Amino acid sequence: MNLKPLEDKLVIKKVEVEETTKSGIVLPSSAKEESNIAEVVALGRGILEDEKKKDEVKVSDQIIFSKYAGTEVEIDKEKYTIIKFADILAVVER
Template identity: 60%
Template structure:
């Protein structure tokens, strides 16, 4: 099944968090902070239709987004988040 966002929304998938600190300490699942970095899987038609916005974000980009943004959904056993374009803070290059 494919998720196609509407308007100015973006479908993202979380990037796995590090399990070790820089000093080599292994973190248990409960001690890990929820990452705010994700990969863009789909963008809405409202973004691709707007000349100013269509070059800002595209499928495959890694982005940083607001901590409590979006709606979490589970599609085919995969956890995805649907957020507004305004909740995307930066693109990682």
Template identity: 45%
Template sequence: MKLKPLNDRVLVKRLEMEEKTAGGIYIPDSAKEKPMKGEIVAAGPGKLDDAGKRVKMTVKKGDLVLFAKYAGSEITIDGEEHLVMREDDILAIVD
């Protein structure tokens, strides 16, 4: 299934977290937190300003981003979990 986000929304796929700590301790699934880092899978065209002109998005497909812990709405596409969120929910682009 293909999805194209509208306006200033983006489709993000969460990146998997490490299963063990730097000290070598394995983290059980019950103790893992959902990662707050992901990859932009699709981005909308941007929102409209007060004058009716489209404001271009800062992020684009393929960007790695950090986002707020409870940002977006979870959806499942072809058996994989994704988030749909507004561009404002993105905290930073990872270089």
């Protein structure tokens, strides 16, 4: 099943960030806050057709988004979040 976001929305999938303490202990995801780093899975037509927005983010980019943004959905046992373009705080460049 494919998700097709409308207008200025994006579908993102949160990235699991493994955290290790200074002493080398790996913290499980249940022991820390949920990450606000995600990979872009799909873009809405409003973003793709906007001259300013279309070059700022693309599918497979990693982004940082607002902590309480979006709506979480589960499709085919995968969790996704749908957010507005305005909720993107930064694109992670590597």
